Amino acid sequence: MAESAPPRKRSPATWAVVTILLAIAIGGTFWVPIYARATPFWGDFPFFYWYQLLWVPVTAVLCMTCYLLLRRKPGTGGREAK
């Protein structure tokens, strides 16, 4: 997913990290055989349920990380202040 605006282009490393994080976020619940089972239980919750519910905050954190990596700081010419 190459953004082709040269002046504000993030480094390829940043894009690689963002791509990997988003792929993890999407793949986590796409691959059903990982979690289509009852054990281990968490309290009374079968694995199938708590695994999916756990991915809700995990996805939020992954997306937030990507947002921070790609954020444009006003006044810094679009470069991230490091």
Add this chain to the structure above:
Amino acid sequence: MSHVNTVSFIIVLVMFALVTGIGFAAARWRPAQDRMHLNEWGLGGRGFGTFISWFLLGGDLYTAYTFIAVPALVYATGAAGFFTLSYSIMVFPIVFIFASRLWSIARAHNYITPADFIRGRYGSRGMALAVACTGILATMPYIALQLIGIEAVLIVLGVTNTTVALIIAFAVLAGYTYLAGLRAPALIAFVKDTIVYVTVIVAVIYIPMRIGGWGHIFGSAATHLKVINPLTGKPHGSLIVTPAGEWAFATLALGSALALFMYPHVITGVLATKRRDVIRRNLAALPAYTAVLGIIALFGYMALATPAVNAGVKAHANNTQLSVPLLFEHWFPSWFAGIGFSAIIIGALVPAAIMSIAAANLFSRNIYTEFFRPGASAAEQTRAAQWASLVMKLGALLFAIELSKTFSINLQLLGGVWILQTFPAIVVGLYTRWFHRWALLIGWAAGMAYGTIEAWRTPGNGQHHFGSSTAPVLGHIVYIGFVAFLINVVVTVVLTLIFNAIHLPAGTDETQQAQFTADPEEAPVTVPVGAGVESP
């Protein structure tokens, strides 16, 4: 049911009156210089920041589908219904990839609808018309589904003449949508989400305590799901997805996630934001709603574990849509059940308003102005959209009242199959112009045809046609929309190669590379020709 639950009913009436007041007052909220411009009526002035957008998108994405249809599916089939949770987990990372590009190009060229973008990008009126019609077609049954959600609550409340109640509710909704445009649902979304969150949090703590704990809920659900369905000779469902159901689960989740942000009302929510940054920040914050969806899906099991709900569903001709309203009625005191019912009703009204606005924008911009009144002024476009929003609601009302309920819900499934066919043109178009416009149009037609015919041929739920959104393909049960999407992509790629080889004219592209990442501060008022765009 003959008697109306007076306390619950009064609470619902009070909440409805409150929301109506807010809806009409919204016309004067953040007043615009030029009210009769489609940017104002149809996109709320394109000025919503992170906070309002979060509520607006939440109000947009989480509808009667979430509050009624998802728990009904879980109630009827068990784990298979949880694809909706997987789908709403996946949707935000997927949208994270392309939504900000769509926002930027729409801001640079003053695009109000997805079809505007297709017309500008591919120089193709035909493809733009296809996208506009698909959007309107897919939205109509979605609005009807909102009405069915409201109706489910009215039935449990004991309202005998639900048709009259629905007509009144929709007439009022039509009134303030006509007047205030997108500002009305944006403002009402605050009320909606407050009572939704309160209801859901109270329910998830209080009901399991009363029933006897989560262990009992899962155990009781498992027992009920094991019962053999006399129609199919198989169990109703299972507590864990079976290996045979994994393909359907995964393709339904991924297909629905790809489709969601193609719906015109969701794109409207994205384009109404003020800055490019707002979208990505929101996509990181929106999973809070996904947690709510997960809890609401579990309501389906709570309902299975409540004998009174099972009896109530049976008494109403096995209408599983009633499971959540019945659950509230049984466990909550009347006044709090009233709050819960209001949450479902307002949770259906907000998206219904946004959907009718989005479909009206499509009609005004891409059908009325494009084909019948080229050069229509901004005010005339807005008037056309206002009237179209009324017609959309009337159409949905007829859908919900005249057609059988199962049929409306099947059409909603079909809506998902259809809207997914606009994905290649819109999303791939945000990155590359490689696809040929005629290849896209034929690919779209192939996907639409396959999806519609396959859905028509699929029996289920005691019906001969439109019985299910999944069908066997190559030995696996998969989502029809997903297969249609793959066919669409393959046809588009093959034909693009052919059309490029024979040098079929590709049409003009009015977009520029830099505009896809631009972040212009001011909303465009008139169509700029690459001007007014900050260098990125």
